[in-house]
Amino acid sequence: MSTRRRARPSGIFRARRLGSLSPAGACLVYGLLGFWTVIVLFPLYWLVITSFKLPIDVAYPPKYLPFLDFQPSLHAWRYIFVDLGNDTRRPYFNSLIVASCSTVLAVLAGSMAAYGLSRIEYKPRIASILTFILLLALTSAAIMFFHVDWRIAGLAGLAIFFLAARALARRWRAHLGNSDILFWMISQRILPPVVAALPIYVMFQQLGLLDTRFALIVTYMTVNLPIVVWLMYDFFTGIPKDLEESASLDGASRYRIFFQIVLPLAKPGLIATALLVLILAWNEYLLALFLSTARAQTMPILVAAQNGTRGPQWWYMSALIVIMIAPVVALTVATQKYIAKGLLLGAVKG
């Protein structure tokens, strides 16, 4: 910890502080930094001023400076807050609920899974996995083509699975390991979401849960789980096992160790992961498009809806996007110190 000292680089590798640069060098460095800042921040600036423009001011040639190039107007803001009114507030509220609930659930379940994978060695038998897939296919075929009652088919499939898996596993001992499970998890994200969108739609339709926040929460949680597991696994493996062994001798149970020792130590990683997942859920468009129509509509859908029959309504979109990104920016600023630490922790373990 504190006894470990970073070796001071010498000679040509010595890092120079900005303060020790020559005036010309300093000008160059700050000039470059300033230039890049403008590049990064300009789209945000453009977004904000567009939300105050009249449709006529959005047209070519571009107008850059409020009050000089064009007269700012509040018409877009009045439209989204007064004319749309509830139609803005409801999606906003939906987005808040869906993103935060799915994030909390994904981080909770995902970090527990990641902790399990980082501390316990699992040996799923290849025989069991193949048997499961085979019987799943057979059961589905029985239901679809031979019109067997789904309850009977399901139960029979499950019963045969447990019998066959046990018998096979005794003969065929080859098994997979934790890294395979981890890869399988992340492989779920390799699939383009649009491939899964239709089956998910059908599933929620059958369950009668279309256009509900619940459907979106469950979907986002599932979709983001692999990311949480993958990221948190790395953080957990970086935490020395001694601490947990010590706690277990002190009398702590596995759950107590996880919640009182491991999670607090993984806090930077946890916050960085949660923020990433929150942003993914907050901005998600495709699945929301399939799963929501009116009641459960989220902000990305509302923004996209401004590109209607009258063509893209840039001014309304800009105003909506400004209120949409505000909480994310606020949250990022609030948790900034953890994120910097989290990023470092992921890079250099220990």
Next chain:
Amino acid sequence: MTVELEAISKSFGAVTVLHELSLTVAPAEFLVLLGPSGCGKTTALRMTAGLESVTSGRILINGEDVTEVAPKNRDLAMVFQSYALYPHMTVAQNIGYPLVIRKLPRAEIERQVRETAAQVQLDALLERYPRQLSGGQRQRVALARAIVRRPAAFLMDEPLSNLDAKLRGHMRAELKHMQHALAITTIYVTHDQIEAMTLAHRVAVLNKGRTQQIDTPQRIYDDPANIFVAGFVGSPPMNFIAGDMAESRFRGPDASLPIALPETRNRVELGFRPEDCRVVAPDSPDCLVGSIYSTELIGDHVLVTCRIAGQGAGTLPGASIVVKAEKTFDREIGTRVGIRVPAERTYLFDRESGERLRAS
């Protein structure tokens, strides 16, 4: 409380790292597991703690079989080499954690934490975090956390090896005093024979997963069971020369010496401790002859390393013999000297098995 290990073994796949270790630690006894790295001593300790499963054998604490009991229910406290302090808790929270788990009332926890902290001189540091402490202070927090709840036994895994030499000596004395004052059964793992000799009531010497000898430090030193124990314990280590014995004499390529054992036997090792032999004139009778290779002044004595001139052969370099001499010893390197080895202070070992050969 009594801790008993009954023939415990540990295998990882085909590799057996611990072979049937059996020992009984009496109440309030300080037992040290001593051995080189990889000898299985830490594995034995972790098995006692419940952190490693037991391949075969039984572990009993106070007569109760705990072989399959989870670590948290064994009522043991362990001090780790890395201290394993919880970095996100203050010193007071670290020390009090075992009590918090046991759901003691707040006031009671506070009282016990203060009391324990005072015992290890940490009272002024209770609000600090581990990262703000020195190595010695962290060590004391780990100790305090172990003693705060008066466990059935202490387990210590090389607790002093991360400290610098001076602090180690100091903490050694503290540990010994504390263990005496608390009278709690202690199993202590170390590879440092000085720690083993100074702290232990009894020492169990392990090598390659097998028990070599379990005895008091004095007897481990004076009466080693085999060549491994003889060579491992003692600093500088025991001298060994190879040869055969016949007619109460030991004859090797390097030397011919009278010995106490009247047996006839080939292929033996003769061992003697540096402090038992003396540098004498090279023409004295019945002594090893060689020349001084180096001399080191240690403070209250001088270590003289001699090379024995091989009898006859001459081409092979002879054995190195270390003699502990008076601090006034001042002969030049290269001087021819004799080394007197008193016959009653020698040990004989079978070269193949390493077992000690005793007068029957």
